[in-house]
Amino acid sequence: MTEMLAARLHIPTRELRMERVPVPEPGPGQVRVQVRAAGVCLSDVHLVDGTLSPLWLSGDSVTLGHEVAGVVDALGPGVDGWSVGQRVLLQAGEVNLRGTVLTRGVDYDGGYAEYALASATTVVPIPDGLPFEQACIIPDAVSTPWAAVTATGATRPGEAVAVWGVGGLGAHAVQLLRLVGAAPVIAIDPLEAARERAVALGADVALDPADPKLRDSVMDLTGGEGLGVAFDFAGVAPVREQALSLLGKGGRLVVVGLANKPLTIPNDLGFAYFGQSLHGHYGSQPEHVQQLVTLAGRGRLDLSGSVSDVLPLADAPAAIERLARKEGNPIRLILRP
Structure with missing residues (x-):
């Protein structure tokens, strides 16, 4: 044998x-x-x-x-x-x-x-x-963020977005958000090396989540409107509260990273008044993999x-x-x- x-x-x-x-x-x-x-x-x-x-x-x-x-x-x-x-x-x-x-x-x-x-x-x-x-x-490392960006998050061209956690999935999310025309693309990670990588991959700016001026920075970058979509690829519980606080009208938080912790909406009044929403995301569908093979094969995705x-x-x-x-x-x- x-x-x-x-x-x-x-x-x-x-x-x-x-x-x-x-x-x-x-x-x-x-x-x-x-x-x-x-x-x-x-x-x-x-x-x-x-x-x-x-x-x-x-x-x-x-x-x-x-x-x-x-x-x-x-x-x-x-x-x-x-x-x-x-x-x-x-x-x-x-x-x-x-x-x-x-x-x-x-x-x-x-x-x-x-x-x-x-x-x-x-x-x-x-x-x-x-x-x-x-x-x-492409299956998982790229297709999971692609599905989160295009399907679950329904990201629109010109929409302000932020990515928490620029690791194996988040790094690709930065590239893919730029590919679909999101703007600005904001990367948020505690590691300086990860922030530098995010900028190299196409993020407009990379911020430290511990920066006390983070909220001011995001509001300046979005013209005071807040985020259209926030993506949690970090899988860290405090990220969710921070991200929710930065959503704008109609903003969506897409949770991809898993923390196995309770998920709390700190202010239901603002959440309801501004029509915000929370979405869980896991994996991708076969068509997402095929889309990415086409994009990579035609030189649209490096x-x-x-x-x-x-x-x-x-x-x-x-x-x-x-x-x-x-x-x-x-x-x-x-x-x-």
Whole structure:
């Protein structure tokens, strides 16, 4: 039996081990992909540290990795429309026959491996000019903020916006908000390096949330009207109250970062009078990934700066540790089998 290298997380002990496992065979309706690049996400860190747990995993171990790109290697029975060698990325999850949303690398084996299986319906072709290292991060790292910006937040051209937390998701949100014509785009982060990165990615200004003049600055930047949309990518409870206090008439707060804490509206009078709203956001839909592949493939979206480092698959545990420590303030670390 042919074997491959894979990063397996053992849920009872939260131990991530590099193991030799059988190369999987595609079943009916499945495609086997030879992995060329896999993104390391903060969700992977939380799976290892125990903050997150799989809800639908069969068994007690799983191959991590929900951001995956590679080439088609084999087709299962009944699969048409794909050819061996075709360049593809994989959606970050799928919906099973019961309507349950399953996440790749969480509820079933993902892409921290030499090969990965995927339902043919979750495979997306990518153009030759889009590098695997950039393509793999489109599902989640880019598609989650894209869906938050365009769908949940319904951001309009010329609308004043702010992004709290300019990490792996927030950094892309800055780029995407500029792409859809939001103005001004304000980045808010306590780390100076993150603020500098935000400006380099297109933010009009980057502010420190601890600055006592933050409110005055935002009001000056928005002509006294406040924010049309505020995005919480930080997942820190105090961010929500700060963001709500800066919303203007009809302003929306979109919560993407998860704090697992109570969410409080400090002033319901102003919230109601100005017609403000609060929206939760999670993940993206398949069409958002396809939209981003088109934008990146046609040169409208440059993701080259998102690849902070490329590491061999064997270094997956070290990559998780680097991201947990925020070593080098990365946007995305990439594993290459």
